[in-house]
Amino acid sequence: MKRVYLSDSGPKVSEAIYGFWRWNDEGQSTTSQIEKIINLCLELGINTFDHADVYGNNTIEEHFGKIIKNKSFKREDIVLFSKCGIRHSDDGTFEYYDTSRDHILKSVDNSLKRLKTDYLDIFLLHQSDFLADPEQTASALAQVVNSGKVNHIGVANFTVFQHQLLASYLTIPIVTNHIELNLMNTSAIEDGRIDFIKQSFSKPLAWAPLAGGRILNGEDIKAVNLRAKLEKIGSKYDANIEQTAVAWLMKLGTLPIIGSISESRIRNAASATGVKLSNQDWYEIYNVVCGPKNTDISHE
Numbered sequence: 001m002k003r004v005y006l007s008d009s010g011p012k013v014s015e016a017i018y019g020f021w022r023w024n025d026e027g028q029s030t031t032s033q034i035e036k037i038i039n040l041c042l043e044l045g046i047n048t049f050d051h052a053d054v055y056g057n058n059t060i061e062e063h064f065g066k067i068i069k070n071k072s073f074k075r076e077d078i079v080l081f082s083k084c085g086i087r088h089s090d091d092g093t094f095e096y097y098d099t100s101r102d103h104i105l106k107s108v109d110n111s112l113k114r115l116k117t118d119y120l121d122i123f124l125l126h127q128s129d130f131l132a133d134p135e136q137t138a139s140a141l142a143q144v145v146n147s148g149k150v151n152h153i154g155v156a157n158f159t160v161f162q163h164q165l166l167a168s169y170l171t172i173p174i175v176t177n178h179i180e181l182n183l184m185n186t187s188a189i190e191d192g193r194i195d196f197i198k199q200s201f202s203k204p205l206a207w208a209p210l211a212g213g214r215i216l217n218g219e220d221i222k223a224v225n226l227r228a229k230l231e232k233i234g235s236k237y238d239a240n241i242e243q244t245a246v247a248w249l250m251k252l253g254t255l256p257i258i259g260s261i262s263e264s265r266i267r268n269a270a271s272a273t274g275v276k277l278s279n280q281d282w283y284e285i286y287n288v289v290c291g292p293k294n295t296d297i298s299h300e
Contacts, residue, residue: 001045001273004255007175007202011121011152013079015250015273017205018266019050019257025059033261034060035067040263042073044270050178050205050257051115052083052126053107065116075117082111083156083178085126099129104140108149122175124154128162138169145172154178156207160196167200176202181254183226183245183289184211184218189252190290198253206249209256209269215245222289229288239275242268244285247275251282 003012018041023030038049051061061082068075084107085099108123123144125137144150153170155163156178167174177197181188181204188194188204197204210216214223215230227241234244246256246269258269277285 001270003047004203006122006152006255007173007200009152009173009175011079011175013048013255014046015255016046016246016270017048017050017081017255017257018046019207019259020055020060020064021050021052021207022259022261023056023060025056025063030056030059031063031066034063035072037261037266038064038067038072040266041270042077044267046258046266046270047077048079048081050081050083051111052086053111054086054088054126061111061114065114069116079121080115080117081122081124081154082115082120083124083126084108084111085129085156097127097129097131099125099127099132099137101133101136101140104137105144108144112149119148120150122152122154123150124156124176124178125158125166126156128155128158128166134165134169138166141170142172160192163193163196163200174200174202176205178205178207178257180208181206181249182209182211182215183230183248183285184214184223186286186290194252194254204254205257206254207257207259209246209249209258210242210260210265216241226285226288229285233277233281233285234275236281237275237277239272240268243272243275244277246272247277248282248285250275251277 001014004015006013085097086095087098088095141153152175154174154176158177163177179188179193194204230241230244234240249256256269258266260266
Protein backbone atom coordinates (compact mmCIF):
# COMPACT_ATOMS: atom_id res chain seq x y z
CA MET A 1 0.00 0.00 0.00
CA LYS A 2 1.30 3.43 -0.95
CA ARG A 3 2.05 6.22 1.51
CA VAL A 4 0.51 9.57 0.64
CA TYR A 5 0.88 13.05 2.07
CA LEU A 6 -2.16 13.96 4.13
CA SER A 7 -1.59 17.61 3.29
CA ASP A 8 1.03 19.77 1.65
CA SER A 9 2.69 20.05 5.05
CA GLY A 10 2.54 16.34 5.89
CA PRO A 11 2.59 13.80 7.31
CA LYS A 12 2.74 10.72 5.09
CA VAL A 13 0.07 8.15 5.93
CA SER A 14 -1.14 4.86 4.48
CA GLU A 15 -3.96 5.10 1.92
CA ALA A 16 -6.24 3.34 4.40
CA ILE A 17 -6.25 4.06 8.13
CA TYR A 18 -7.37 1.87 11.01
CA GLY A 19 -9.55 3.44 13.71
CA PHE A 20 -10.51 2.08 17.12
CA TRP A 21 -13.86 3.78 17.71
CA ARG A 22 -15.81 0.49 17.80
CA TRP A 23 -13.61 -1.20 20.41
CA ASN A 24 -14.67 -1.90 23.99
CA ASP A 25 -12.54 -2.81 26.99
CA GLU A 26 -12.63 -6.51 27.81
CA GLY A 27 -9.46 -6.70 29.83
CA GLN A 28 -6.31 -8.52 28.77
CA SER A 29 -8.05 -10.12 25.80
CA THR A 30 -8.51 -6.64 24.31
CA THR A 31 -4.75 -6.07 24.29
CA SER A 32 -4.23 -9.40 22.51
CA GLN A 33 -6.98 -8.67 19.98
CA ILE A 34 -5.59 -5.20 19.25
CA GLU A 35 -2.10 -6.61 18.76
CA LYS A 36 -3.50 -9.13 16.28
CA ILE A 37 -5.26 -6.34 14.35
CA ILE A 38 -2.13 -4.16 14.36
CA ASN A 39 -0.05 -7.02 12.95
CA LEU A 40 -2.65 -7.66 10.24
CA CYS A 41 -2.73 -3.98 9.31
CA LEU A 42 1.04 -3.76 9.11
CA GLU A 43 1.07 -6.89 6.95
CA LEU A 44 -1.39 -5.19 4.59
CA GLY A 45 0.57 -1.94 4.52
CA ILE A 46 -1.70 0.00 6.88
CA ASN A 47 0.64 1.83 9.25
CA THR A 48 -1.66 4.63 10.41
CA PHE A 49 -3.84 4.26 13.53
CA ASP A 50 -6.58 6.56 14.76
CA HIS A 51 -7.41 6.89 18.46
CA ALA A 52 -9.38 9.19 20.73
CA ASP A 53 -9.28 9.57 24.48
CA VAL A 54 -12.91 8.41 24.83
CA TYR A 55 -12.66 5.21 22.79
CA GLY A 56 -13.57 2.21 24.92
CA ASN A 57 -14.46 4.56 27.78
CA ASN A 58 -10.90 5.93 27.90
CA THR A 59 -9.23 2.49 27.79
CA ILE A 60 -8.22 1.67 24.21
CA GLU A 61 -5.21 3.98 24.12
CA GLU A 62 -3.88 2.21 27.21
CA HIS A 63 -4.16 -1.20 25.53
CA PHE A 64 -2.37 0.14 22.45
CA GLY A 65 0.32 1.62 24.69
CA LYS A 66 1.03 -1.79 26.22
CA ILE A 67 1.78 -3.09 22.73
CA ILE A 68 4.07 -0.15 22.00
CA LYS A 69 5.86 -0.79 25.30
CA ASN A 70 6.39 -4.43 24.36
CA LYS A 71 8.14 -3.18 21.20
CA SER A 72 6.09 -5.37 18.87
CA PHE A 73 6.94 -2.77 16.22
CA LYS A 74 9.02 0.38 15.99
CA ARG A 75 7.24 3.57 16.98
CA GLU A 76 8.74 5.39 14.00
CA ASP A 77 7.19 2.83 11.65
CA ILE A 78 3.63 3.84 12.52
CA VAL A 79 1.62 7.06 12.28
CA LEU A 80 -0.42 7.73 15.40
CA PHE A 81 -3.50 9.96 15.70
CA SER A 82 -5.46 10.85 18.79
CA LYS A 83 -8.33 13.23 19.53
CA CYS A 84 -10.04 15.03 22.38
CA GLY A 85 -13.14 17.15 22.76
CA ILE A 86 -15.91 14.71 23.65
CA ARG A 87 -16.58 14.30 27.36
CA HIS A 88 -19.16 12.40 29.39
CA SER A 89 -21.40 14.00 31.99
CA ASP A 90 -20.78 13.19 35.64
CA ASP A 91 -23.78 10.87 35.74
CA GLY A 92 -22.84 9.29 32.43
CA THR A 93 -26.16 10.08 30.77
CA PHE A 94 -24.96 12.34 27.95
CA GLU A 95 -21.95 13.62 26.03
CA TYR A 96 -20.81 17.20 25.75
CA TYR A 97 -17.95 19.00 24.02
CA ASP A 98 -14.91 20.68 25.53
CA THR A 99 -12.03 22.16 23.53
CA SER A 100 -10.92 24.58 26.21
CA ARG A 101 -7.23 25.28 26.59
CA ASP A 102 -6.90 23.33 29.85
CA HIS A 103 -8.71 20.30 28.50
CA ILE A 104 -6.59 20.15 25.35
CA LEU A 105 -3.31 20.39 27.27
CA LYS A 106 -4.37 17.73 29.80
CA SER A 107 -5.74 15.46 27.08
CA VAL A 108 -2.52 15.50 25.08
CA ASP A 109 -0.48 14.61 28.17
CA ASN A 110 -2.90 11.85 29.14
CA SER A 111 -2.94 10.34 25.64
CA LEU A 112 0.86 10.33 25.49
CA LYS A 113 0.97 8.61 28.86
CA ARG A 114 -1.59 5.97 27.91
CA LEU A 115 -0.04 5.34 24.49
CA LYS A 116 3.49 5.10 25.93
CA THR A 117 4.88 7.49 23.36
CA ASP A 118 6.65 10.85 23.40
CA TYR A 119 4.68 12.38 20.54
CA LEU A 120 1.54 12.16 18.43
CA ASP A 121 1.84 12.45 14.68
CA ILE A 122 -1.54 14.20 14.56
CA PHE A 123 -3.73 15.52 17.36
CA LEU A 124 -7.30 16.39 16.42
CA LEU A 125 -10.26 18.12 17.97
CA HIS A 126 -13.02 15.50 17.98
CA GLN A 127 -15.92 17.95 17.73
CA SER A 128 -16.39 21.68 17.55
CA ASP A 129 -17.18 23.16 20.96
CA PHE A 130 -19.80 25.94 20.68
CA LEU A 131 -18.60 27.46 23.97
CA ALA A 132 -14.88 27.49 23.24
CA ASP A 133 -12.87 30.66 22.84
CA PRO A 134 -11.25 30.00 19.44
CA GLU A 135 -8.20 32.09 20.31
CA GLN A 136 -7.55 30.02 23.43
CA THR A 137 -8.19 26.76 21.57
CA ALA A 138 -5.75 27.79 18.84
CA SER A 139 -3.19 28.85 21.44
CA ALA A 140 -3.35 25.43 23.10
CA LEU A 141 -2.92 23.65 19.78
CA ALA A 142 0.07 25.81 18.93
CA GLN A 143 1.57 25.08 22.34
CA VAL A 144 1.40 21.29 22.00
CA VAL A 145 3.01 21.52 18.55
CA ASN A 146 5.74 23.91 19.66
CA SER A 147 6.51 21.68 22.65
CA GLY A 148 7.17 18.71 20.37
CA LYS A 149 4.35 16.64 21.86
CA VAL A 150 2.36 16.87 18.61
CA ASN A 151 3.68 17.07 15.05
CA HIS A 152 0.47 18.13 13.26
CA ILE A 153 -3.09 19.14 14.13
CA GLY A 154 -6.44 18.30 12.61
CA VAL A 155 -10.17 18.38 13.28
CA ALA A 156 -13.02 15.90 13.10
CA ASN A 157 -16.68 16.43 12.32
CA PHE A 158 -16.24 20.18 11.71
CA THR A 159 -18.41 22.12 9.30
CA VAL A 160 -16.75 24.39 6.76
CA PHE A 161 -17.41 27.48 8.91
CA GLN A 162 -16.13 25.80 12.09
CA HIS A 163 -13.00 24.74 10.21
CA GLN A 164 -12.50 28.26 8.83
CA LEU A 165 -13.01 29.87 12.22
CA LEU A 166 -10.35 27.81 13.94
CA ALA A 167 -7.93 28.15 11.01
CA SER A 168 -8.25 31.95 11.15
CA TYR A 169 -6.68 31.92 14.64
CA LEU A 170 -3.82 29.58 13.70
CA THR A 171 -0.48 30.04 12.01
CA ILE A 172 0.02 26.27 11.74
CA PRO A 173 -2.04 24.32 9.20
CA ILE A 174 -4.98 22.04 9.94
CA VAL A 175 -3.91 18.97 7.97
CA THR A 176 -7.25 17.11 7.75
CA ASN A 177 -10.88 16.89 8.78
CA HIS A 178 -12.26 13.47 9.73
CA ILE A 179 -15.80 13.37 8.37
CA GLU A 180 -18.55 10.82 8.07
CA LEU A 181 -18.72 9.94 4.40
CA ASN A 182 -20.06 6.89 2.64
CA LEU A 183 -22.58 6.01 -0.05
CA MET A 184 -25.40 6.27 2.47
CA ASN A 185 -24.28 9.69 3.67
CA THR A 186 -22.84 11.91 0.94
CA SER A 187 -23.69 15.21 2.65
CA ALA A 188 -20.01 16.20 2.84
CA ILE A 189 -19.96 16.33 -0.96
CA GLU A 190 -23.08 18.48 -1.22
CA ASP A 191 -22.41 20.89 1.68
CA GLY A 192 -18.91 21.84 0.57
CA ARG A 193 -16.80 20.11 3.21
CA ILE A 194 -14.95 17.97 0.68
CA ASP A 195 -14.26 21.00 -1.52
CA PHE A 196 -13.03 23.11 1.40
CA ILE A 197 -10.69 20.40 2.69
CA LYS A 198 -9.21 20.04 -0.78
CA GLN A 199 -8.97 23.81 -1.12
CA SER A 200 -6.83 23.69 2.04
CA PHE A 201 -4.47 21.27 0.23
CA SER A 202 -5.50 18.43 2.50
CA LYS A 203 -7.08 15.02 2.10
CA PRO A 204 -10.32 14.27 3.95
CA LEU A 205 -10.54 11.15 6.09
CA ALA A 206 -13.82 9.26 5.80
CA TRP A 207 -15.09 7.40 8.83
CA ALA A 208 -17.87 4.78 8.60
CA PRO A 209 -16.94 3.99 4.97
CA LEU A 210 -19.50 1.17 4.87
CA ALA A 211 -22.14 3.13 6.81
CA GLY A 212 -21.80 0.93 9.86
CA GLY A 213 -22.63 -2.17 7.80
CA ARG A 214 -25.76 -0.74 6.21
CA ILE A 215 -24.22 -0.87 2.74
CA LEU A 216 -23.64 -4.60 3.22
CA ASN A 217 -26.68 -5.60 5.25
CA GLY A 218 -29.30 -2.84 5.04
CA GLU A 219 -32.78 -4.03 4.02
CA ASP A 220 -34.16 -0.65 2.95
CA ILE A 221 -34.68 -0.07 -0.75
CA LYS A 222 -31.81 2.41 -0.99
CA ALA A 223 -29.33 -0.11 0.43
CA VAL A 224 -30.68 -2.94 -1.71
CA ASN A 225 -30.42 -0.89 -4.92
CA LEU A 226 -26.95 0.29 -3.99
CA ARG A 227 -25.68 -3.23 -3.38
CA ALA A 228 -26.99 -4.32 -6.75
CA LYS A 229 -25.16 -1.48 -8.47
CA LEU A 230 -21.93 -2.06 -6.52
CA GLU A 231 -22.04 -5.73 -7.40
CA LYS A 232 -22.64 -5.00 -11.08
CA ILE A 233 -19.88 -2.41 -11.42
CA GLY A 234 -17.52 -4.27 -9.12
CA SER A 235 -17.67 -7.31 -11.40
CA LYS A 236 -15.92 -5.22 -14.09
CA TYR A 237 -12.95 -4.80 -11.74
CA ASP A 238 -13.07 -8.27 -10.16
CA ALA A 239 -14.04 -6.51 -6.91
CA ASN A 240 -16.68 -7.35 -4.32
CA ILE A 241 -19.24 -4.94 -2.85
CA GLU A 242 -17.01 -3.82 0.03
CA GLN A 243 -14.00 -3.18 -2.18
CA THR A 244 -16.08 -1.22 -4.67
CA ALA A 245 -17.71 0.94 -1.98
CA VAL A 246 -14.31 1.83 -0.50
CA ALA A 247 -12.79 2.37 -3.96
CA TRP A 248 -15.61 4.86 -4.62
CA LEU A 249 -14.41 6.90 -1.64
CA MET A 250 -10.79 6.70 -2.75
CA LYS A 251 -11.70 7.88 -6.24
CA LEU A 252 -13.01 11.05 -4.57
CA GLY A 253 -9.61 11.65 -3.00
CA THR A 254 -10.56 10.60 0.52
CA LEU A 255 -8.78 8.13 2.79
CA PRO A 256 -11.06 5.60 4.50
CA ILE A 257 -10.85 4.95 8.24
CA ILE A 258 -11.52 1.25 8.73
CA GLY A 259 -13.30 0.45 11.98
CA SER A 260 -14.19 -3.20 11.57
CA ILE A 261 -12.71 -5.92 13.79
CA SER A 262 -13.35 -8.47 11.03
CA GLU A 263 -10.18 -9.65 9.31
CA SER A 264 -11.96 -10.16 5.99
CA ARG A 265 -13.38 -6.63 6.01
CA ILE A 266 -10.01 -5.14 6.83
CA ARG A 267 -8.47 -7.09 3.96
CA ASN A 268 -11.24 -5.98 1.60
CA ALA A 269 -10.78 -2.32 2.52
CA ALA A 270 -7.01 -2.53 2.15
CA SER A 271 -7.22 -4.20 -1.25
CA ALA A 272 -9.65 -1.53 -2.50
CA THR A 273 -6.62 0.64 -3.23
CA GLY A 274 -6.10 -1.48 -6.32
CA VAL A 275 -9.60 -0.84 -7.71
CA LYS A 276 -9.49 2.18 -10.01
CA LEU A 277 -13.04 3.16 -10.94
CA SER A 278 -13.66 5.13 -14.11
CA ASN A 279 -15.39 8.51 -13.84
CA GLN A 280 -18.49 7.06 -15.48
CA ASP A 281 -18.67 4.17 -13.02
CA TRP A 282 -18.16 6.53 -10.06
CA TYR A 283 -21.08 8.71 -11.13
CA GLU A 284 -23.26 5.72 -11.97
CA ILE A 285 -22.86 4.55 -8.37
CA TYR A 286 -23.40 8.07 -7.03
CA ASN A 287 -26.61 8.47 -9.03
CA VAL A 288 -28.14 5.41 -7.32
CA VAL A 289 -28.11 7.18 -3.96
CA CYS A 290 -28.40 10.83 -5.00
CA GLY A 291 -30.20 10.73 -8.32
CA PRO A 292 -28.82 11.97 -11.63
CA LYS A 293 -28.21 15.68 -11.91
CA ASN A 294 -30.06 17.32 -14.79
CA THR A 295 -27.66 19.66 -16.55
CA ASP A 296 -28.68 21.82 -19.49
CA ILE A 297 -25.84 21.44 -21.99
CA SER A 298 -27.65 23.07 -24.89
CA HIS A 299 -26.10 26.15 -26.48
CA GLU A 300 -27.75 29.18 -27.95
